[in-house]
Amino acid sequence: NAGVMQNPRHLVRRRGQEARLRCSPMKGHSHVYWYRQLPEEGLKFMVYLQKENIIDESGMPKERFSAEFPKEGPSILRIQQVVRGDSAAYFCASSPRQSGANVLTFGAGSRLTVL
């Protein structure tokens, strides 16, 4: 029973390029969360999705960032025209359903480095 799968684990991009991070939730989980963690800092909420629907994107920067969770395939966090400040670990987590008491299962994270 595979857990939350994230890839790539490490990604290096030059300024101005695009970064695409993928997340496959645990089997049976229908909700996906994305969090960003800067070095030595906490987990900052970005977006919360279910298949084909964004539930809450209040933590997403207004520009360059987008997320989707299509009917088929993994959830994707897309960062366009990356800047050095985008360098961080991006964690995906999944939960079985939408409720006020969801327990999250995290993936191993994707570490983005922008040169």
Next chain:
Amino acid sequence: GQQVMQIPQYQHVQEGEDFTTYCNSSTTLSNIQWYKQRPGGHPVFLIQLVKSGEVKKQKRLTFQFGEAKKNSSLHITATQTTDVGTYFCAGGSGNTGKLIFGQGTTLQVKP
């Protein structure tokens, strides 16, 4: 918006000493969860508290949820080197399923 504050940010203890981290929310929570992240790793779920005044124990770890459901604490008795890591509280409110994490408390244990 909802904020979750955690103190202290860092704590260095001698092995065998106790450790406590505190979590406070700006709003009433429906539940509070605690996660542990080892250095270089990812957050791993420890426990969830739902009821006002709830206390739960896991071996040397004791978790409390405040009466007003706005604060929580994690206490570790007689720390061991395996306790090293960052402990995060995460608060949920309403029925959205969204969890807001505190900044975390990083625990270092000197053998």
